[in-house]
Each structure stands twice: as structure tokens, then as C-alpha cells.
Amino acid sequence: xxxxxxxxxxxxxxxxxxxxxxxxxxxxxxxxxxxxxxxxxxxxxxxxxxxxxxxxxxxxxxxxxxxxxxxxxxxxxxxxxxxxxxxxxxxxxxxxxxxxxxxxxxxxxxxxxxxxxxxxxxxxxxxxxxxxxxxxxxxxxxxxxxxxxxxxxxxxxxxxxxxxxxxxxxxxxxxxxxxxxxxxxxxxxxxxxxxxxxxxxxxxxxxxxxxxxxxxxxxxxxxxxxxxxxxxxxxxxxxxxxxxxxxxxxxxxxxxxxxxxxxxxxxxxxxxxxxxxxxxxxxxxxxxxxxxxxxxxxxxxxxxxxxxxxxxxxxxxxxxxxxxxxxxxxxxxxxxxxxxxxxxxxxxxxxxxxxxxxxxxxxxxxxxxxxxxxxxxxxxxxxxxxxxxxxxxxxxxxxxxxxxxxxxxxxxxxxxxxxxxxxxxxxxxxxxxxxxxxxxxxx
Amino acid sequence: xxxxxxxxxxxxxxxxxxxxxxxxxxxxxxxxxxxxxxxxxxxxxxxxxxxxxxxxxxxxxxxxxxxxxxxxxxxxxxxxxxxxxxxxxxxxxxxxxxxxxxxxxxxxxxxxxxxxxxxxxxxxxxxxxxxxxxxxxxxxxxxxxxxxxxxxxxxxxxxxxxxxxxxxxxxxxxxxxxxxxxxxxxxxxxxxxxxxxxxxxxxxxxxxxxxxxxxxxxxxxxxxxxxxxxxxxxxxxxxxxxxxxxxxxxxxxxxxxxxxxxxxxxxxxxxxxxxxxxxxxxxxxxxxxxxxxxxxxxxxxxxxxxxxxxxxxxxxxxxxxxxxxxxxxxxxxxxxxxxxxxxxxxxxxxxxxxxxxxxxxxxxxxxxxxxxxxxxxxxxxxxxxxxxxxxxxxxxxxxxxxxxxxxxxxxxxxxxxxxxxxxxxxxxx
Numbered sequence: 001x002x003x004x005x006x007x008x009x010x011x012x013x014x015x016x017x018x019x020x021x022x023x024x025x026x027x028x029x030x031x032x033x034x035x036x037x038x039x040x041x042x043x044x045x046x047x048x049x050x051x052x053x054x055x056x057x058x059x060x061x062x063x064x065x066x067x068x069x070x071x072x073x074x075x076x077x078x079x080x081x082x083x084x085x086x087x088x089x090x091x092x093x094x095x096x097x098x099x100x101x102x103x104x105x106x107x108x109x110x111x112x113x114x115x116x117x118x119x120x121x122x123x124x125x126x127x128x129x130x131x132x133x134x135x136x137x138x139x140x141x142x143x144x145x146x147x148x149x150x151x152x153x154x155x156x157x158x159x160x161x162x163x164x165x166x167x168x169x170x171x172x173x174x175x176x177x178x179x180x181x182x183x184x185x186x187x188x189x190x191x192x193x194x195x196x197x198x199x200x201x202x203x204x205x206x207x208x209x210x211x212x213x214x215x216x217x218x219x220x221x222x223x224x225x226x227x228x229x230x231x232x233x234x235x236x237x238x239x240x241x242x243x244x245x246x247x248x249x250x251x252x253x254x255x256x257x258x259x260x261x262x263x264x265x266x267x268x269x270x271x272x273x274x275x276x277x278x279x280x281x282x283x284x285x286x287x288x289x290x291x292x293x294x295x296x297x298x299x300x301x302x303x304x305x306x307x308x309x310x311x312x313x314x315x316x317x318x319x320x321x322x323x324x325x326x327x328x329x330x331x332x333x334x335x336x337x338x339x340x341x342x343x344x345x346x347x348x349x350x351x352x353x354x355x356x357x358x359x360x361x362x363x364x365x366x367x368x369x370x371x372x373x374x375x376x377x378x379x380x381x382x383x384x385x386x387x388x389x390x391x392x393x394x395x396x397x398x399x400x401x402x403x404x405x406x407x408x409x410x411x412x413x414x415x416x417x418x419x420x421x422x423x424x425x426x427x428x429x430x431x432x433x434x435x436x437x438x439x440x441x442x443x
Numbered sequence: 444x445x446x447x448x449x450x451x452x453x454x455x456x457x458x459x460x461x462x463x464x465x466x467x468x469x470x471x472x473x474x475x476x477x478x479x480x481x482x483x484x485x486x487x488x489x490x491x492x493x494x495x496x497x498x499x500x501x502x503x504x505x506x507x508x509x510x511x512x513x514x515x516x517x518x519x520x521x522x523x524x525x526x527x528x529x530x531x532x533x534x535x536x537x538x539x540x541x542x543x544x545x546x547x548x549x550x551x552x553x554x555x556x557x558x559x560x561x562x563x564x565x566x567x568x569x570x571x572x573x574x575x576x577x578x579x580x581x582x583x584x585x586x587x588x589x590x591x592x593x594x595x596x597x598x599x600x601x602x603x604x605x606x607x608x609x610x611x612x613x614x615x616x617x618x619x620x621x622x623x624x625x626x627x628x629x630x631x632x633x634x635x636x637x638x639x640x641x642x643x644x645x646x647x648x649x650x651x652x653x654x655x656x657x658x659x660x661x662x663x664x665x666x667x668x669x670x671x672x673x674x675x676x677x678x679x680x681x682x683x684x685x686x687x688x689x690x691x692x693x694x695x696x697x698x699x700x701x702x703x704x705x706x707x708x709x710x711x712x713x714x715x716x717x718x719x720x721x722x723x724x725x726x727x728x729x730x731x732x733x734x735x736x737x738x739x740x741x742x743x744x745x746x747x748x749x750x751x752x753x754x755x756x757x758x759x760x761x762x763x764x765x766x767x768x769x770x771x772x773x774x775x776x777x778x779x780x781x782x783x784x785x786x787x788x789x790x791x792x793x794x795x796x797x798x799x800x801x802x803x804x805x806x807x808x809x810x811x812x813x814x815x816x817x818x819x820x821x822x823x824x825x826x827x828x829x830x831x832x833x834x835x836x837x838x839x840x841x842x843x844x845x846x847x848x849x850x851x852x853x854x855x856x857x858x859x860x861x862x863x864x865x866x867x868x869x870x871x872x
Contacts, residue, residue: 046626047701053628056621094726095480284749301750344727
């Protein structure tokens, strides 16, 4: 028996249920040692990191993950502040041939850094907290959407944002919709199809609620067309921007609400579907990695991407065969978001749109858009974010299309910002094909 | 509903991509599912067929001479040497200008980052000017911040190995990089985009600055070798540009992992897959399978998407999940196994017989993998096919030691090609 297998804690005599994890005194905390030990330093993750490719300051995922995890086990070792330069694209996860939980390590390291090393009165902390908690501010903005859009669009506001908060003045704030998705849902009287056997609960997330309700409406129309009863449970932010900013306590509170509400929907016979790839990523992977509320695993196992769900539960290809759409959906430059790629959804949109008449979509390749949620909104990251995005902008411009297509709200901001193209969501194209856009407009 | 195709290839490396492309050529609708990114990023990018015989004879001048003498059960013996030729031609069509070596059956000798020479059948165009059979004097340039390539040592090694030219190595600082441990992709990106860099001489561009740094070290050599970091998306342009500025031929020395030539090969294959209409799903593992009443036929496999189980059905399946590194074959203390279909992997029951004490000796574990029939169907312990519609290709196969034989890419190509062709022909019916 090697030393590593010797139980050093006070094993009760006769208790032969030995778990190797008990050897380490910190076993009550998250113990990532087995994952760290799986790293054999092949550095494949480093070659996938879009930040390390353009930013000299960033030491890469191998350092941020297993190496830093080992270092910080020493009492006198602080978390390296470069961890805040990780954009949480999670590409390193699917790069690793050895299943090292890299993004989980980054999330925990970032959480610890913010908790223990960041000055809570600093501009950076306040700014990050605001960006991470977009969900808390959005209701205020959307109460008077036109005023907010006007004020946020003022150059003085942008200048102030940059000078006071470090939010880049280069970007335009996303507009608030004049009616949120939930307002629309309530006004139409909720679900219009009742069906005990086919029931889904929609996790709309913040963005399609406050900013792009047309995506949520498209989902509702497509699913109802196919006979589904839709529930829209109470929900909070998925937590993605909080993980990326190390605000793990905020994320925990949001996750608690979501797991409780979505868990109740599962009890009612529903599966969960999300229209945003970062939201589904969060519920499926990050929740079980970081939290252990009752029901976390059940929520993860029953959460789907909205299009993926239809592919598996319906004959979507058959439904779409021979349908057509108007010329506003003729040509697309498609970008697969990192968080869709990590869920094995990278080829999905191209496949699903293929049988629709008149739609030409071109995949612009596997580059990262570079914005990574709140990352590209920070003044100090703006340049890095645009450098990462360069390849995607080039490929979008090379493609024979002037409309972009993607499933991630912040990727679409970046695509629009870098090329000036209008950006559509896959669900909106499906809506046009299956339901018809004119009919949808009058509904 | 399951997600349906004619042929489903599991694994996204050289064998899987080749199988998918060959099946698509038969007219089948093909899907390739790959869990993690392929270990092509660990690969040198060289396409070797056979450098040494299983008995250790070599380096071989003509690998095809030696193919006939391989033992029963060796993957090449299973598919036959004609299939190896066809697979190489298939590869040549895909690779186009990106690879050289198709003009001859003879192996080329490519200098490696350790200063040894590797016998290989096809090599990236970026290494073409560096061949060890070429007698032009050579300057090797290494970088202080890239410890994996020690140019003076590699040059000395080459000379000691009897290379027919004078080789000299220098180590310089890569201009414009501030990190000591920058990623290889960072070097490549700087050169690809010819970014502005600041040097002692003022502001210039990355390619200019690099040429300037090397120029002073150049004596009468007519070719200069760099570690393989000369660009990713625009590698040919970077190389040509540096050559023009220096007035010599420029080549790359293949490096250990992570390897840009491996990544470029990966891009080449994935572009071809897209072109061929193969549906590619990455980032998710195949975790299980179901048979349809008849236990000898796979009905569907289950793909795990972070907890949600997504069924994929096809008529024919190809297993190309790699060997011990790619984790297509796994081992525990008591057993060696194939994790998806639990296909038979022959191995001694006593684990002390899995290896020999001499590290560089003839290691039994190096040959662990699936035994197959001539159709490349995995065989059970009684030599019967495990499933009628499953074939295997690449490093998941047993009976050969690719590291000792230098046969990894060739076996992946040949078996991927044969498995894909057959699966495509049967699945597309």
C-alpha cells in the first residue's frame, strides 16, 4: 500500500469503508485533487485558449487549472490575479484528453480570488458586480425601456461608464425591449396548448426576457405548433456571468432559485429547455460541478437545448422538409458559440436548417467570438476581445451573407459589433419555416 | 426518436476522419462523434507508414517491401498492402499541396526536434526543405523561450547521426514576446497576423523582426530550420515571407505536443469533412449502446450531453477512439478494456506480464488493442465478430506497436479507409 492510500485521519476501528479522499484535511471543501492529478501536461488546453493566443499577459488554462490548484493548496500562496483574464469560454474542457475539470477549477479559483483577495470597494469589484448581476438591474431598465435606451445610448453615458466603472465606451448597450417576454406571456394568457404528455418548462434567461423577446416568442410558437404545453416557471439568472466574475455567492443564490423552480416543473412532468447556449451549459455542467442542492443533478439531466430537444423528441427533419422561408432568411453566416460547441451542438444549426427551402447557411469556423459574456465589456479586455474576434469577423465577411446567425446573445452582440450585420437566432428561422413569420407577427 | 444516419464514426482523429470521408465517398450519410478534441494535436503531422519492422530492423527505405512480412494480426496484414496504397492516394487527394512525398515509395528522412531523423512516407510541405537526405548546409534556429527545441544540440545530433551536410544551431530571443512561457499558438498568431512588435531597433512587424534577428547568424547556409511555430492559418505565407527576407529556404522542424503541424492536419481533415457533408458532433462522449433483440447487431448508441442521454442510430458503426492515450483502450489494476462496447482486449491476467523492465524494450502493453477480422470487425475471445455492424480502425486496434515501428499514421489511414469504405458501402444501401 502506498502512502497516498494510508488513511491519516482517525479511522474508526472496524470501519473498513475507506475513501481515499478522506486523506486530505480539506476534504470537506471541494477537492479537485483527483482532477489535477489527471493532468499530464500535454498543453492541448493552452493551444485552444483564445485569450492566450492573443494576450501576452495570460498564462493559459493549464496554469489556471491544475497548476494553480496545486499551488494554492499551500497556505502562503495567493491565487494569481491573472485568473480574472480567463473569459470562461470553457474551450479547455473539451480540449483536455484526460478529463481534467479545467473550467470547474477556474470557477473555484476565481471565486476564491474575489472572495479573499479583491477589495470590495474597488472600482473593479463594483463594476464586475454590476455586470454579473445584470438580471437585477434589467427590470429597472425595462420599466422605462425607451428612456433607458436613450440614456444608455448617449455618448456622455458611455464616457462616464468607461471613466467611472471601466465599462468600455466602444460598445453600444443592448436595447431593452418595450415589452418583456414575461409581460407578453402573461398578456397572451400563458400556455395556449394543454398536453399532459408533452410538456416543457422554458428557461428564457435574462436576455431573451429583457432584450430579445422575439427569440422567446419564436420558441413558444414552434413548440406550440408541435403540440407542446409550455410552462414558464419563475427563474433567476442562470449564473454564467457570475461564474465568469467570481461572484460565486451571487451565483449560488440564483442557482438555488432555479433548481427549486425547475425541479418543481420536472415534478410536474416537464423537461427544461433553454434558448441560450450559455444558460443550458450552466444548468447542465456548472451547477452539478459547483453546487449540491437537492435536485441539481435532476435539473442537469433533464435540461436541453431547445432545438436539440425537438430533434430527439420529434421528427424535426421530417417537419422541416419542404418548408420555406422569406428572403430575409436567405443567407446566413453562422457562428457556433463556444458554450454550444462544448455541449456537442456545434453542427446542429447547419443540419437543422438544411431541409428548409431557400436557406443558405455557412459555418464560419471554430474561432471564438471573443466577447465571452461580460468579458468584452470591460475596458481592459476590449482590445483582447476584438483581437480574438478578428478571425470570426474575417470569416463572416468572406461568407456570402450579410446576416449572422447564432444561439448566444453575447456572441451576437460581438458579431454585430464587428461586422455591422443583423443577427438572428436559429429558433426564429424555425419559427418562420414551421409557423410562418407573418402569422407570427399578428399573434 | 434518435438522431439518424447511415454510418456513425466514433472518434475524431486521423482514423475516424479518414473512415468518415471514405464512407461519405460511398454515398452514405455519415456522422462523426468525437468526445474530446482529437489527439492530432499531439501528433507530429508526419504521415509515417512503417519506419522499422516489428523485429526492430530499419530505418526502412521502402516500407512496402516490409509490409508483406508482417505477422498475422498486424493491422496491415489484416487489410493488405494494396489497401495501404489506396489509403495513401486517398490522403494525397485530400491533402493536395499541403503534403509532399507522393512521388516515391521510399521513406523520406525528416529531422525531428531532438535531432534524430524519422522515416516517413508523407510530410507537410513546411518540412520539405529540411529533409536529411538533402546535402545543403543547414542552420537551425531555436528560441530562448521555447525549451522544447535546443537548436545547437539538435544540430550536433544530426551531424553525429551522419547527416550528409554541416548543421549548426543558434538560440535567439523571439522578438516581440514578453512571456517566457507563451503558448505555441501565440508565436503562430504573431506571425500569421504579422503583428506590430517593439524591438531594440524600434517598432516593426513580427516577420521583419524575426528575419532581422536571424540574419546576423546566417553564414553560408542555404536553408534555415525553425521549430514548427511558423503560423497556423497562414503558415505557407509566413514561411515564404521569411524565406524572401532571408534569401534562403525556410523549413519547420516538427515538435512535440502540442504541435502546430498536427493542428494544421486536423484543420485540413475537418475542412474536408465539412466539404464532404459529414455531420460532425464534438465535445460529447458515446457512453453506451443498445442492441435490437438480436444481440450481434448494434441498434443505437447513447451520447451523453452533460447528463441528457441522446440516442444516435446508424446502420453501420466505426470505432476509432484511439489507444491508451486517446482512451479508446483503458486499463485498471485488474483488466484492460474497451470502454464503449466492451470489446475483447487480449491481455495477460497477471498485470506484471503487461510490461517488461527495459523501458525501451518490447513492451506488451504497446500492442494492447482489439483483434479484428479482415473486415476489421472486432473479434471476441472465441474469434467471432463481436457485432456484425461494428468495425474498428486506428490505435484502438491491437497487434502493433506504433511507437517502435513508426507506423501510427499509416495504420490509422489504412484501417480508417478500409473500415469507412466497407461501412459506407453497406450503410448506404
